Amino acid sequence: MPGPVQMPPETAHTLLQGDRLSRDFTAVGVEDTAAQAMEKLRAHPGTGEIFYCYACDPAGRLVGVVPIRKLIRAAPDERIASLMFTRVVKLPVDASDALVEDFFVTYRFLAFPVVDAEGRIVGVVEMNQFVDAFSDTLFDEVEGRVRDEVYRFVGLPKGEARETRPGRMALKRFPWLLVNIAGGFLAATTTRLFERTVAELVVVSAFIPMVLVLSESLGVQTTAVAASMVTHGEVDRKVVAREVLAASLAGLMAAAVVALLGRVYSPGFGFPLALFVAVTVSATLASCLGGVLPFLFKRLKVDPHLASAPLVLAVSDNVTLLAYFGLVTRLLL
Missing domain, CATH: 1.10.357.20 (SLC41 divalent cation transporters, integral membrane domain)
Structure with a gap:
């Protein structure tokens, strides 16, 4: 089956801002056995943690995901097609930082595959990369939402913490x-x-x-x-x-x-x-x-x-x- 698609050098820097896209992933064929998939993992161990194995069709399009734990426990002759999850949550190659953030917060997965316009996997975005890149931003946003909700519940309008004029603050509070x-x-x-x-x-x-x-x-x-x-x-x-x-x-x-x-x-x-x-x-x-x-x-x-x-x-x-x-x-x- 075709290997991972290589992106042209001139577009690499635009791919999720480059530094958060990892090419450290393993792609296997849907007709491969668990033993063959394990051999591919051993041949390309990578430098970081491996959470998922990505199943592709003969054209190289991503069609399934197999958690590594499930692959290890499978019988050696069991096919990837019977092990994989076909409902794949994936990111487009031109995903914005906000979309990546939403995916990790919403789905709580450890990593997401990134695909091009034809559905071929070009890389992965891992949780540790997300935490390093977004922890401060995410903390500020969550803290702001919680603060606004608490303020509103005790009778303070949204955005009260950012108001600097005492007169306007008093007028907003007085009706309640x-x-x-x-x-x-x-x-x-x-x-x-x-x-x-x-x-x-x-x-x-x-x-x-x-x-x-x-x-x-x-x-x-x-x-x-x-x-x-x-x-x-x-x-x-x-x-x-x-x-x-x-x-x-x-x-x-x-x-x-x-x-x-x-x-x-x-x-x-x-x-x-x-x-x-x-x-x-x-x-x-x-x-x-x-x-x-x-x-x-x-x-x-x-x-x-x-x-x-x-x-x-x-x-x-x-x-x-x-x-x-x-x-x-x-x-x-």
Whole structure:
């Protein structure tokens, strides 16, 4: 069969910028046996690690790949055609650095064959070459994406880290602070409606932070999962439903613990029961909101990270307080 195709000298420097293309590979024929392929490997051991053996048809076109481990374990008379994987992930000879980077990140292979316009293998790009060439760039890009996603989730617009004008930074942040202010004002109004309950039962005030933080935590957790799915376009309703159910069950367990703690501070079962029901209801609602709102805001063309978390917190806080105060008032007064 024809050997590896040699590229003309005048084009070699354009091939993936030359320095990242290795000619250190072994090509075998599809009709070769495993023993014949091993002989070719021994005849051309190369200077680096060999991960794959590349199968070519009589015209020299790449048609399959055989991992070296699979070749070693095969029977000596077994044909390459029966050992090779025919779905070959390969790079074109004029691949850009960005495409090479995407291939390694997406497919996670140790090396990729590079083919010319006729499909003939001309070289390989190996993982160690990729890491040396792209590690700094890749790290910066991943770090930037993670930083932007974290910033957006806590209410900071994308690109906030690069903003240098304090005035513009404040204007971008202020709208989402208004959501928190509105939620806090409604919570204060709700508390005002139950002044008598708070005045007569001091222990009710002591458990307000605990009751609120549980629903907020569970709501933010499900919001984070759903918003991440929306951002990356990987929407899976079963995953969202499982996340909501898990958060609700966690809220139920937390409600039982809070109820036991309430029993320490209040005789009888009225106050512990109020705690249990309030935490259970608020945690379930917050989990549901966290799983649904990111998708709703995406449909409304609003950034799900920026809008979902503040609204989930505001709604869950007020529902929690209404359930908590209402149940305590009904059961104890």
